[in-house]
Amino acid sequence: MELYFFLAKAVIILVIFGITLLIATYSTYAERKVAAFIQDRIGPNRAGPWGLLQPIADAGKMFFKEDFIPANASKWLFIAGPSLAMVTACLTSCVVPFGSTLDLRFLGIENLVPVQGIDVNIGILYVFGLVSLGVYGVMIGGWASNNKFSLLGAIRAASQNISYELAMSLSIIAIIMMTGSLSINQIVEDQDAFWKWNVFRQPVGFIIFIVCAFAECNRTPFDLPECETELIGGYHTEYSSMKLGFYLFAEYINMFVSSAVISALYFGGYHFPGESLLAGMLPDGALGHNLLTMLGVGVFFGKILFFIFFFMWVRWTIARFRYDQLMNLGWKSLIPLSILNILVTGAVVLAWPKIESAFAFLN
Amino acid sequence: MEALTNRSKRVSNKKLSLGEKLYLPAVVGGLGITIRHFFKKKVTIQYPEEQRPMSSVYRGLHVLKRDEQGRERCTACGLCAVACPAEAISMTASERKKGEEHLYREEKYAAVYEINMLRCIFCGLCEEACPKQAIYLQSDKLAPSFFSRTDVIYGKDRLVQSMETITSAKSVKSGLTTSDRYVDKVWKNGKY
Numbered sequence: 001m002e003l004y005f006f007l008a009k010a011v012i013i014l015v016i017f018g019i020t021l022l023i024a025t026y027s028t029y030a031e032r033k034v035a036a037f038i039q040d041r042i043g044p045n046r047a048g049p050w051g052l053l054q055p056i057a058d059a060g061k062m063f064f065k066e067d068f069i070p071a072n073a074s075k076w077l078f079i080a081g082p083s084l085a086m087v088t089a090c091l092t093s094c095v096v097p098f099g100s101t102l103d104l105r106f107l108g109i110e111n112l113v114p115v116q117g118i119d120v121n122i123g124i125l126y127v128f129g130l131v132s133l134g135v136y137g138v139m140i141g142g143w144a145s146n147n148k149f150s151l152l153g154a155i156r157a158a159s160q161n162i163s164y165e166l167a168m169s170l171s172i173i174a175i176i177m178m179t180g181s182l183s184i185n186q187i188v189e190d191q192d193a194f195w196k197w198n199v200f201r202q203p204v205g206f207i208i209f210i211v212c213a214f215a216e217c218n219r220t221p222f223d224l225p226e227c228e229t230e231l232i233g234g235y236h237t238e239y240s241s242m243k244l245g246f247y248l249f250a251e252y253i254n255m256f257v258s259s260a261v262i263s264a265l266y267f268g269g270y271h272f273p274g275e276s277l278l279a280g281m282l283p284d285g286a287l288g289h290n291l292l293t294m295l296g297v298g299v300f301f302g303k304i305l306f307f308i309f310f311f312m313w314v315r316w317t318i319a320r321f322r323y324d325q326l327m328n329l330g331w332k333s334l335i336p337l338s339i340l341n342i343l344v345t346g347a348v349v350l351a352w353p354k355i356e357s358a359f360a361f362l363n
Numbered sequence: 364m365e366a367l368t369n370r371s372k373r374v375s376n377k378k379l380s381l382g383e384k385l386y387l388p389a390v391v392g393g394l395g396i397t398i399r400h401f402f403k404k405k406v407t408i409q410y411p412e413e414q415r416p417m418s419s420v421y422r423g424l425h426v427l428k429r430d431e432q433g434r435e436r437c438t439a440c441g442l443c444a445v446a447c448p449a450e451a452i453s454m455t456a457s458e459r460k461k462g463e464e465h466l467y468r469e470e471k472y473a474a475v476y477e478i479n480m481l482r483c484i485f486c487g488l489c490e491e492a493c494p495k496q497a498i499y500l501q502s503d504k505l506a507p508s509f510f511s512r513t514d515v516i517y518g519k520d521r522l523v524q525s526m527e528t529i530t531s532a533k534s535v536k537s538g539l540t541t542s543d544r545y546v547d548k549v550w551k552n553g554k555y
Contacts, residue, residue, distance in 0.1 A: 040404075042409075317397045
């Protein structure tokens with residue numbers, strides 16, 4: 001029955017991949033709608049009902065535009081840049097647990113099938129590794145363009161991403177110490193009750209993480225690599241047609257993935273309040289189990305969509321940081337704060353058995 | 364220096380407090396402002412389907428008026444052309460022949476009357492200069508955009524009021540003189 005397990009896995013991976021692309025596509029539409037609504041406008045509403053076909057029209061436009069490569073650009077690297085950005089963005093979502101497990105015994109699969117691409121025990125490391133690879137896409141693209149604005153944008157992107165990756169990983173360490181595992185699945189399982197969500201246990205870590213996530217995705221207020229007023233378009237100044245489309249699309253995929261990671265690490269992933277209560281009411285066996293899992297998947301996507309909205313909400317609220325402010329915030333505030341957070345968390349984790357026994361009389 | 368109004372704000376260069384340095388309270392406040400706008404009524408007007416009512420004093424596309432019997436009012440006196448600051452109007456006068464009394468109101472008429480819409484600045488001085496109340500700038504019609512330079516010069520074929528509008532109900536601005544001009548009720552009611 002290994003074959004069936006493999007097939008079920010393949011279906012899950014394909015569905016996750018499809019949903020990733022779909023959400024990224026419609027994020028472009030949502031971005032324009034949210035921007036419009038916040039600015040008291042209506043937004044795109046001509047292509048299809050409520051403008052729902054707008055992303056398809058945009059993609060069609062991108063495909064049919066002239067695909068221009070500057071004469072002095074390094075041709076292969078120029079093509080490699082957007083491809084790398086796209087590939088690394090797409091690879092990241094495979095370790096995110098989108099739901100608990102599916103009971104597929106009626107298909108003859110003995111083991112429960114987790115709704116997750118691959119459950120690796122170093123899931124979170126894998127995510128960080130790919131995120132840091134994502135810088136290469138920007139860096140190579142900016143360098144290969146042979147244009148000083150592109151190069152400046154690429155340098156900004158690289159230094160910004162490296163600086164904020166530090167604070168980001170340090171803020172995660174506190175969670176890893178509490179959970180004792182690098183697997184995202186384990187971290188989600190650990191937050192099985194509402195008050196155990198990491199956002200309540202690690203509020204400082206959460207704020208650091210979300211700020212760094214904004215910086216990693218090159219989103220406002222940290223969109224210095226592509227700020228139009230200073231650098232024309234930053235690293236993608238020379239890009240046109242679908243290569244530019246890939247860069248923009250990769251940004252939205254990154255946004256989706258970071259929303260997923262934020263909800264998994266800090267907001268209980270596919271857990272929701274009242275889950276155990278509901279589990280008692282649902283029928284026993286495969287049907288009840290699968291229903292609960294699907295509901296969890298729905299809840300998880302709800303959380304992801306909220307965070308995508310939050311990304312956009314912030315974008316249309318806060319102005320861009322100056323570059324020295326960005327570096328000051330990263331190196332002088334966020335990194336010391338996250339180190340402090342690690343120390344405090346470590347002390348509490350070490351002292352926890354003693355604290356528990358001291359307050360044992362309360363139970 | 365004494366302030367002229369009480370509207371000016373005194374600026375200070377004091378250091379930010381710790382709470383302000385955190386940025387977070389200010390960020391949350393900003394998010395509150397934007398989310399309130401998110402649910403506000405939208406100000407967009409869906410243009411081709413939905414149009415703003417125009418003021419009755421709006422100066423749009425020109426029209427050469429006819430009188431009640433359908434005769435052209437213009438006598439080709441040239442005062443509009445003289446008044447025109449952009450020199451957009453040109454005309455050729457001609458004498459009315461026998462049997463043409465139903466076409467032209469007076470003995471002289473404009474055989475050719477042209478307005479160059481690229482030169483026209485829609486100031487309405489022609490309308491004020493006209494002693495025969497023959498030229499008006501319509502408040503409900505805009506000069507359309509052009510796709511070729513030959514379309515730009517409007518001759519009598521496109522300027523003279525069509526016969527149907529005389530017999531049918533009065534158009535928005537038929538026969539309005541300058542003193543009749545008033546701001547539309549829509550404007551006064553403050554919808555826009």
